[in-house]
Amino acid sequence: MSNEIISHNSRDSTAVEGWEKPIPKKVQNENQKQSPKKKGKKGRPKKGEEKMASEPSRIDKQLNMTLEEMLQDLPQYCDVGAKKDSKGNTRYWVGYKLHLDIIDGCIPVSALLTSASVHDSQVAIPLATITSKKITNLYDLMDSAYDVEGIHQHSKSLGHVPLIDQNPRRNQEMKKDMEAEAKAQKVLNWQTPEALRYNERTTVERGNSRLKLELGACTLKVRGHKKVLCHLMFGVLTLAADQLLKIIM
Numbered sequence: 029m030s031n032e033i034i035s036h037n038s039r040d041s042t043a044v045e046g047w048e049k050p051i052p053k054k055v056q057n058e059n060q061k062q063s064p065k066k067k068g069k070k071g072r073p074k075k076g077e078e079k080m081a082s083e084p085s086r087i088d089k090q091l092n093m094t095l096e097e098m099l100q101d102l103p104q105y106c107d108v109g110a111k112k113d114s115k116g117n118t119r120y121w122v123g124y125k126l127h128l129d130i131i132d133g134c135i136p137v138s139a140l141l142t143s144a145s146v147h148d149s150q151v152a153i154p155l156a157t158i159t160s161k162k163i164t165n166l167y168d169l170m171d172s173a174y175d176v177e178g179i180h181q182h183s184k185s186l187g188h189v190p191l192i193d194q195n196p197r198r199n200q201e202m203k204k205d206m207e208a209e210a211k212a213q214k215v216l217n218w219q220t221p222e223a224l225r226y227n228e229r230t231t232v233e234r235g236n237s238r239l240k241l242e243l244g245a246c247t248l249k250v251r252g253h254k255k256v257l258c259h260l261m262f263g264v265l266t267l268a269a270d271q272l273l274k275i276i277m
Contacts, residue, residue, distance in 0.1 A: 034131045034165040036225065037188075038232035039155060039174065041148045042240065043109060044141070044260065046123030048251040050107045087178040090153040098154040102142050104253040109144025124253070126245070126260055127151040129159045130232040135271045136264050137162055141257045148173040153182050160186050167191055169229040191226050239263050 090098050110120050129138040138158045168183045172195035183190035196203040239245040243263030
């Protein structure tokens with residue numbers, strides 16, 4: 029697909045339940061060569077004291093890192109993850125998280141495996157960097173978990189148009205405006221061109237579903253990041269081959 033112009037690249041992650049115990053926090057810090065974060069004093073600083081500067085986020089750091097540095101910075105051990113489903117219920121699991129870039133035709137292009145606790149947004153920039161070296165796509169489709177300014181900037185720097193679902197977070201006013209806009213569009217039976225393109229993001233959801241139901245992502249019997257990644261990549265490879273054969277035939 030490297031010689032083709034791809035319209036949409038959809039990005040998402042899926043939970044991977046491991047066959048091992050989660051690594052304790054103390055060991056996690058040692059593996060990542062990090063010391064526990066120092067907590068500053070609550071409230072306003074005393075007269076003459078300077079407020080402790082907040083440490084830049086992983087996404088901010090990634091904007092000035094090489095691909096190799098970004099990949100080394102991502103945790104890869106087994107731990108506990110939590111994710112809300114479409115109904116708002118929080119689901120917990122022990123294991124890993126598989127992050128995928130899937131293009132039109134449900135063809136996987138890039139994949140990264142991280143610890144289950146890693147937030148989706150922290151893998152967006154390294155995953156996009158890998159994908160940009162393989163294909164030329166026009167639109168990056170992501171859900172509200174990726175609604176971070178740094179991810180918008182990086183997508184544009186690659187010459188793409190980021191279509192990311194808005195995340196109001198704790199901004200109640202924005203949340204009300206979004207609900208009112210959605211209600212008005214429903215009454216008028218009208219969708220913006222961006223919303224119609226965003227609907228193509230279902231390709232990554234279908235890809236994740238096939239990996240779990242048909243291609244072994246739910247039947248892990250190995251331990252350790254390298255072995256788990258190898259097991260999952262056989263499924264990703266099979267999915268890519270199967271979808272390409274459907275296009276050719």
